[in-house]
Amino acid sequence: MVRLQAASGLLRALGPCIRSSLSPECQQIAAAAAGVRLFESVAPAVTYRDISDEWYLRQRSQISLGNRLPHVAVSAWISPSAVVVGDVDLLDRVSVWNNVVLRGDLNNITIGQVSNVQDRTVIHAARTSPAGISASVKVGKFVTIEPNCTLRSCRIGDFTKVGARSVLLEGSMMEDYSVLQPGSVLPPTRRVPTGEVWGGVPARFVRALSEDERDALKAEADDIRRLAWQQDAEQLPVGTAWRGVEAYRAAVVESGKAVSVPMRRLKYDQRKRREDEAANAISVAAGASQAIK
Numbered sequence: 001m002v003r004l005q006a007a008s009g010l011l012r013a014l015g016p017c018i019r020s021s022l023s024p025e026c027q028q029i030a031a032a033a034a035g036v037r038l039f040e041s042v043a044p045a046v047t048y049r050d051i052s053d054e055w056y057l058r059q060r061s062q063i064s065l066g067n068r069l070p071h072v073a074v075s076a077w078i079s080p081s082a083v084v085v086g087d088v089d090l091l092d093r094v095s096v097w098n099n100v101v102l103r104g105d106l107n108n109i110t111i112g113q114v115s116n117v118q119d120r121t122v123i124h125a126a127r128t129s130p131a132g133i134s135a136s137v138k139v140g141k142f143v144t145i146e147p148n149c150t151l152r153s154c155r156i157g158d159f160t161k162v163g164a165r166s167v168l169l170e171g172s173m174m175e176d177y178s179v180l181q182p183g184s185v186l187p188p189t190r191r192v193p194t195g196e197v198w199g200g201v202p203a204r205f206v207r208a209l210s211e212d213e214r215d216a217l218k219a220e221a222d223d224i225r226r227l228a229w230q231q232d233a234e235q236l237p238v239g240t241a242w243r244g245v246e247a248y249r250a251a252v253v254e255s256g257k258a259v260s261v262p263m264r265r266l267k268y269d270q271r272k273r274r275e276d277e278a279a280n281a282i283s284v285a286a287g288a289s290q291a292i293k
Helices: 005-011 016-021 024-034 212-233 241-254 263-292
Strands: 082-089 101-111 123-125 137-139 151-152 196-199 203-208
Touching: 123 137
Parallel strands: 082 101, 101 123, 101 137, 123 151
Antiparallel strands: 196 203
């Protein structure tokens, strides 16, 4: 195995050669060496399965914690990369998008009908609230929560919209037909009244909501639900079928009808070969440089 220290010594010996603009060959060798990543480990971690070897996604979208169980309506959709943990209720036609985390490990989270929680949003219910009210999370119907939001022990009414990258802290509340602009922070116990648009850090009143904007809140939630239907139609059924496939694959390999080549080992061997070739080229160039001197 070529060590990083040995490669560094060779590069130092090649200093004049690499800096010379009159030697394209040395420059090409140095560029090839710079593009090679050297390893310190002696052997690859072949005990772990590479993602290229996986045939099925084994991540669990729904996780129970003791007596805290997710309750998901038949018409609700959860992305395979999302995680719903503990006491979480997803009502009819709710959509939970990619990399969303709903943590009901300490208290209840309820998402109302036709509401959507978009990518990389985290919703967490605390055990208790400093405001003295319930620390559970209640999201009404036809609610749109845009990507990268953080909600903690808050209340959101019907026909509302939470802008991207917004934060709602403990005890905060959005009443029906209200909007929080992107990048806003709603402090603890702060309330957004009906028919108003708030924004800023901390969030403050911006303007009143028009009638057209009120109607658009429901239409937007409907549109996102239709997109979720398309996503759901393209997914394979969730289950434990991968276990049977793994057993069949092992039996085929054992019988000699096929050879199992772990992609992790194959990639490691390819990288090791490139490292050796680059190190040999550096050694040859170093010897040539010393001979010229």
